[in-house]
Each structure stands twice: as C-alpha cells, then as structure tokens.
Amino acid sequence: MPIESTDRSADAHPPISNEKLPMAALLALATAVFITSLTETLPAGVLPAMSGSLHVSESAAGQAVTVYAAGTALTAIPLTAATAGWRRKRLLLTAMAGFAAANTVTAVSSTYPLTLISRFVAGVAAGLAWALLAGYARRMAPAQLQGKAVAIAMAGIPIALSLGVPAGTFVGQALGWRVAFLIMTGLTLVLLGWITAIVPDHPGQRSQERPRMLRALATPGVAPVLFVTLVFVLAHTILYAYIATFLTHVDMGKSTDLVLLVFGIASLASIWFTGVHIDRRLRTLTISSVLLVGVAAAILGVLAHTSALVYLAALLWGLGWGGVPTLLQTAAADAGGAAADAAQAMLVTLWNAAMAAGGIIGGILLDTLGAVSFPWSVLLLLVPGLITVVGARVHGFPAKRPGAAA
Structure with missing residues (x-):
C-alpha cells in the first residue's frame, strides 16, 4: 500500500492563491495511485x-x-x-511509462x-511515482487546501481496494490473470x-x-512513526498477500x-x-486503527469457519486499515518538521520493505505452519x-498535531 514524500522544499513558487482545487489534475494523480496500488496487490486476488x-x-x-x-x-x-533535480512532470511521465512496460512484460511472461x-x-x-505524488498534490493547492489535495490524491488507494482488487480478481478468474495485467497497461497508457x-x-x-536522512531519523518522534509503520504494514501484508489462500x-x-470488496468499501x-x-x-x-485490525485478526483466528464473521472481520480490517497511509504520512511529516521530506522518503522505503518482508514471512508461515497462522502473526x-x-x-503521535486548529 504506497506512501509518498511531500517534496515541499522543491517548489520555487508559492502555492496558487485561489480557493479552488485543480480537480482534473488531482484526479490524474489519484489515478496513478490507483493503478500502482492495484498492480502491487493484484497477485493476492489471482494467486492460485x-x-x-x-x-x-x-x-x-x-x-x-x-x-x-x-x-x-x-x-x-x-x-x-538521483532524480531530485528533474522537473516533476517529466519524472512522473517517465515513471509511469516504465510501469506500463513492466506490466506488459508481466502479462506475457511464460516463466x-x-x-x-x-x-x-x-x-x-x-x-x-510514489515519492513525488503527495508533494505534487500539495504544490497544486493553496496552503489552506493542501491537506484536502493530498486526501484526493490518496483516494486512489481505497478505490483500488474497494473496486479495483475485487474487479481484478473477477477478471483474473473469468478471463485469466494475464488479461488483468494487460488492463493495467491500457489504463496506464x-x-x-x-x-x-x-x-x-x-x-x-x-x-x-535535498533531504538528509540521518538528521531526520534523529528528530524526536520520527523513529516511533517509522517503527509503527514497519510492524503495521508487515502485519497487514502477511495476511493480505495470502488472503485468497487463507479463504x-x-x-x-x-x-x-x-x-475483498467488503474490505475495500470499509477502507x-x-x-x-x-x-x-x-x-x-x-x-x-x-x-483505533491498530485496535480494529487486531480485533479483525482475532475473529479470523478463532471464528473464521463462520462466513458471516469472516465478512465482519473484513469490515473491521478495512475500517482499521483504510486511513493508515494518511495517518502515518501525516505523523511522519509532523514529526519530521524541517526534515519532513527526508522522514517521508524513509517511510516510503520502510513501508515497501515491510511489504516485501511480509510476502516472504507469509510464504514461510504458509509452508511451515499453514494458513491458520496468519491472523495470529498479525496480532x-x-x-x-x-x-x-x-x-x-x-x-x-501527540494528542494535538502541531499547528492544528483548536
């Protein structure tokens, strides 16, 4: 699931001053988030x-x-x-073009x-792409609407979860998993x-x-946010990557x-x-997010043979997980302060390292303890x-965010 660095310091120009958001441009960024988020998790729905x-x-x-x-x-x-000096549009187009090419190879690969x-x-x-999308969204908006702009760009994640993954699973089952990946290529074009x-x-x-990572890591509050990111994303991925196998x-x-549809709508x-x-x-x-996902895992661990309770667990899981990318991104930016860009760059890396580790650990658990071990690992x-x-x-994670309205 993707987190983006804010890249705020890169803008040589102040945000636009009118009160309207550039919705067409922000929706393009949301679509990029949607496609990359869906493609990342698509194998979970077509694994068999x-x-x-x-x-x-x-x-x-x-x-x-x-x-x-x-x-x-x-x-x-x-x-x-290495690409920090590139103009943002050129970098985004380059990244998405490479993404389309890679998805095409995945779709036609026979080995x-x-x-x-x-x-x-x-x-x-x-x-x-993820390293610049949230910052890109912020720079399109007036200061008082930057949070809303990021929320619109980030909406691609829950849409991918609520509509894209179930649709991709359906397409994969009906027409073959290769067609699902070719559709990703078409959408990217x-x-x-x-x-x-x-x-x-x-x-x-x-x-x-340009950001300095060690300075950001030494900033009070950054390390706790990064640790929570590691364990939360690792827990989620162990179960999500093998959800078809668990079910x-x-x-x-x-x-x-x-x-997955219930999970996504709740997200x-x-x-x-x-x-x-x-x-x-x-x-x-x-x-609340940690507790909701924990309760969902407990239900799956004890009561998963009752279909209605599996759907309840998916609902609670989605309610707990959906806001996590926004929560952790915001916490990292707040804690990082002047080093917010560096803090979020580390968050991008750690998030995806946790996803990679989740896939590996999930595979080991499946081969050694079986699918029944997934919910307990989450807890x-x-x-x-x-x-x-x-x-x-x-x-x-302070009770009041720095600069938040009273």
Whole structure:
C-alpha cells in the first residue's frame, strides 16, 4: 500500500492563491495511485491462477508481491535522490511509462524468473511515482487546501481496494490473470495522455534543499512513526498477500472477491473519516486503527469457519486499515518538521520493505505452519505497534498535531 514524500522544499513558487482545487489534475494523480496500488496487490486476488500458470507453488507465486515491494524499497531513496533535480512532470511521465512496460512484460511472461524481474521493475517505477505524488498534490493547492489535495490524491488507494482488487480478481478468474495485467497497461497508457494534457509542471529540488536522512531519523518522534509503520504494514501484508489462500483454507475461496470488496468499501469509508478528523484526532485515530485490525485478526483466528464473521472481520480490517497511509504520512511529516521530506522518503522505503518482508514471512508461515497462522502473526506484530503509539504521546503521535486548529 504506497506512501509518498511531500517534496515541499522543491517548489520555487508559492502555492496558487485561489480557493479552488485543480480537480482534473488531482484526479490524474489519484489515478496513478490507483493503478500502482492495484498492480502491487493484484497477485493476492489471482494467486492460485498465477501459481498454476507459472508452474510454481502458491507461496512462490506470492513473491510477486514481495519483489514489487522490494523494487520500491531498495531503489526509492537512491533514485529519488538521483532524480531530485528533474522537473516533476517529466519524472512522473517517465515513471509511469516504465510501469506500463513492466506490466506488459508481466502479462506475457511464460516463466517465473521473468515474471519476478518484471514485477521488480514495476516496483522501481512505482516507487519513483510514489515519492513525488503527495508533494505534487500539495504544490497544486493553496496552503489552506493542501491537506484536502493530498486526501484526493490518496483516494486512489481505497478505490483500488474497494473496486479495483475485487474487479481484478473477477477478471483474473473469468478471463485469466494475464488479461488483468494487460488492463493495467491500457489504463496506464490512458493516464500518460491525461498527465501530459492536464497536470501542471513544477521544478525539481536544488541541491542544497535535498533531504538528509540521518538528521531526520534523529528528530524526536520520527523513529516511533517509522517503527509503527514497519510492524503495521508487515502485519497487514502477511495476511493480505495470502488472503485468497487463507479463504480457501476456511472453505471460502470462491468468495475472495466479495471479501475483498467488503474490505475495500470499509477502507474507503475509513479514509474519508480519517480525512475529516485527522487534524484534531490523529492519535486517537491511529490507536483505533491498530485496535480494529487486531480485533479483525482475532475473529479470523478463532471464528473464521463462520462466513458471516469472516465478512465482519473484513469490515473491521478495512475500517482499521483504510486511513493508515494518511495517518502515518501525516505523523511522519509532523514529526519530521524541517526534515519532513527526508522522514517521508524513509517511510516510503520502510513501508515497501515491510511489504516485501511480509510476502516472504507469509510464504514461510504458509509452508511451515499453514494458513491458520496468519491472523495470529498479525496480532503478535500489532502489540508492540500499539504500545509504541500509546507511548509516543509527546512526539510521533501527540494528542494535538502541531499547528492544528483548536
């Protein structure tokens, strides 16, 4: 699931002063978030079909999620630094063009190694895009509407979860998983034209403005946010990457698309609610998110053989997870202060490293303990995350955000 650095210092010009948001341009960014988010998690919904077509086990096919995240985690910081001076529109177009090419190779690949390579390249391209999208959105908006602009751009995530993943799962089951990836290519080509025509350009960063990672890490509050990011995303990915396999284990494999739909719609509601209340209740919302996902995992661990309770768990999981990208991105920016760009660049990397690790650990758990172990692993990881959020009451997850309205 993607987090973006704000790239605020790069803008040589103040935000526009009128009160209206450039909706067409912001929706283009939201579409980029949608396509990259959907492509990252798409294998979770078509895992059995992918494994059969590529003649590998389901745990091996699950590494298609892992290598995508690894591509972002390993390259986001160095490539973002290397391209910091590029104009933003040129960089976004380059990233999305590379993304389209990688998805095309995934769709036509007949061998497992080539599929993993193409997924890695897609992750690299997505990482470049994710590193600039939120900052791009902020720079399109007047100062008092920047939060709303980022929320619109981030809406691509819950839409991908609520509509895209179930639709991709349905297409994969009806027409084949390769068609689902070719559709991603087609959508990206349309998006390239949209960006070219509508999205305004902005300059890159001057060398003296580029973020310094160690300074950001030493800033009070940054480390707790990064730790919560690590354990929360790791917990989520272990279950989400293998959700089709888990549902098959509880005799609900044919309902994967419906379970993901419930999860996604709840995520959409969550990100809306988070956007409304985050300025005054970031701490409360973050604690609530951890607890909701924990309750969902407990239900799946104990009561998953009752279909209605599986849907309830998916609902609670979505309500807890949907706002997490916005919550953690905002917490990192607030804690980072002057080093906010660096803090969020680290968040991009750590988020995707956790996703990569989640795919690997999930595969190991599946092969050693079976799918039944997934919910308990989620609970085990969420406990230290909850303790950290509760303890970071001064820096990281304070009761009142810096600069928030009273």
